[in-house]
Amino acid sequence: MTAVTGAAPMQHQAPVIRNLRYLRPLGSGGTCWVYLYEQKEAQRLVAVKVSKQRANNKSHELFLKEATFMARLSKHPAILSIFSAGVSRDGHDYIVMEYAPGGNCKRIMKTKPLSQPQALNLGVHIASALYTAHQQGIIHRDVKPGNVLITADNLPVLADFGISASTYRASQAKGLSIPWAAPEVIAHQSGGSEASDIYSLGATLFGLLTGKSPYEYGFKVHNEQELSEAITTLELPKLRRREADTDFERVLRKTMAHNQEERYFSALDFARDMQVLQAHLYGSMTPLIAHNTDPYPTSEELGTSGRLARLNTYRSRGNQTALRDRVPTGSNPKTLNPPPPKQHNTRAL
Incomplete structure (x- = not known):
């Protein structure tokens, strides 16, 4: 889930992602962790959703599907924007999204x-x-x-x-x-x-x-x-x-x-x-x-x-x-x- 607020205990070290500077955890859901990063070039805060499961064919397909759907829709002002997606160095899928500081x-x-x-x-x-x-x-x-x-x-x-x-x-x-x-x-x-x-x-x-x-x-x-x-x-x-x-x-x-x-x-x-x-x-x-x-x-x-x-x-x-x-x-x-x-x-x- 991406709708999380408040720092929660994390069981995973935030991944190193190119052009992003890690700031703090935002929370976690049943299948993912969510972290706050700063996007260096754009100088904006972003939320990064990281899969708790190491990337495999099935989990990667699910993350890719979500990223694809959101990318198709994120020009709409009432749909959360997605900026990029990938696999971290330690093998976890992630999606870089618009940060919503007002919570859910x-x-x-x-x-x-x-x-x-x-x-x-x-x-x-x-x-x-x-x-x-x-x-x-x-x-x-x-x-x-x-x-x-x-x-x-x-x-x-x-x-x-x-x-x-x-x-x-x-x-x-x-x-x-x-x-x-x-x-x-x-x-x-x-x-x-x-x-x-x-x-x-x-x-x-x-x-x-x-x-x-x-x-x-x-x-x-x-x-x-x-x-x-x-x-x-x-x-x-x-x-x-x-x-x-x-x-x-x-x-x-x-x-x-x-x-x-x-x-x-x-x-x-x-x-x-x-x-x-x-x-x-x-x-x-x-x-x-x-x-x-x-x-x-x-x-x-x-x-x-x-x-x-x-x-x-x-x-x-x-x-x-x-x-x-x-x-x-x-x-x-x-x-x-x-x-x-x-x-x-x-x-x-």
């Missing part, structure tokens, strides 16, 4: 849950990252708070494509994170799809609002088996109004529908509805960045006969609050304070 959203979630405006802002960013990956035929398969990092510019970025798969190649789910995984993935009916990525982003936003994964928030579960059973058989718990209003909850419930066909058709579709919510609740929107895609919804989509009307069809049974009855505040949402979005060519390798 798992830490943020446990410290203080996000407000609804912050969650919507983050959601649009990461949905645009997912949409870009899906356009390239890449399924992430492990979207969760721990894989959403905060950069030096205070922007959320999607990281860790270590178990990603091509949409054109059948693959079984490996290394899935049960609290955030879609029911069909847990039930081994799917190795991961665009629909399951969208579910996991919805679950991630739910967790960032509440401080817990959806089914750990709503039910007392004592182990992974009970959690898996809850996710695959029980209805999604309801949010408290202080965590999200009815309109955002409708969107999240659509995102995490048990039936894949009832979820959003695409991550772009999900992002657009979040933008509509931002516009009508707060009077401003987070721009969506994706190739050949307008950054904002059209006036028709924002109108009462467009997406706004469709949002009202997500109303939970017995809930009479309609989005069209709300009056925009005209104030800006309290977001993660991102700077203006970077152009695609500013993050070229």
Whole structure:
């Protein structure tokens, strides 16, 4: 995993890598160590992910696949950039990546849950990252708070494509994170799809609002088996109004529908509805960045006969609050304070 914070005990000496100066450990995950280096020529800090396993055909293939996927996507401002990859002198695969000093959203979630405006802002960013990956035929398969990092510019970025798969190649789910995984993935009916990525982003936003994964928030579960059973058989718990209003909850419930066909058709579709919510609740929107895609919804989509009307069809049974009855505040949402979005060519390798 790349989403690690805080120095942890290391069982491996940081590798000597050309043109990089080692600074300190950042942490470790199940399969890798992560170290902080300074890139001498560029004079920037970078995170280096080092495999715990000595390079062999299988491990090298996995690291190379992750590096290839991330390199294809890292021009996107909401996807963690990769700068290089290789094998260290002591025989361990490594990837040199953008350093995200803000840590990961798992830490943020446990410290203080996000407000609804912050969650919507983050959601649009990461949905645009997912949409870009899906356009390239890449399924992430492990979207969760721990894989959403905060950069030096205070922007959320999607990281860790270590178990990603091509949409054109059948693959079984490996290394899935049960609290955030879609029911069909847990039930081994799917190795991961665009629909399951969208579910996991919805679950991630739910967790960032509440401080817990959806089914750990709503039910007392004592182990992974009970959690898996809850996710695959029980209805999604309801949010408290202080965590999200009815309109955002409708969107999240659509995102995490048990039936894949009832979820959003695409991550772009999900992002657009979040933008509509931002516009009508707060009077401003987070721009969506994706190739050949307008950054904002059209006036028709924002109108009462467009997406706004469709949002009202997500109303939970017995809930009479309609989005069209709300009056925009005209104030800006309290977001993660991102700077203006970077152009695609500013993050070229």
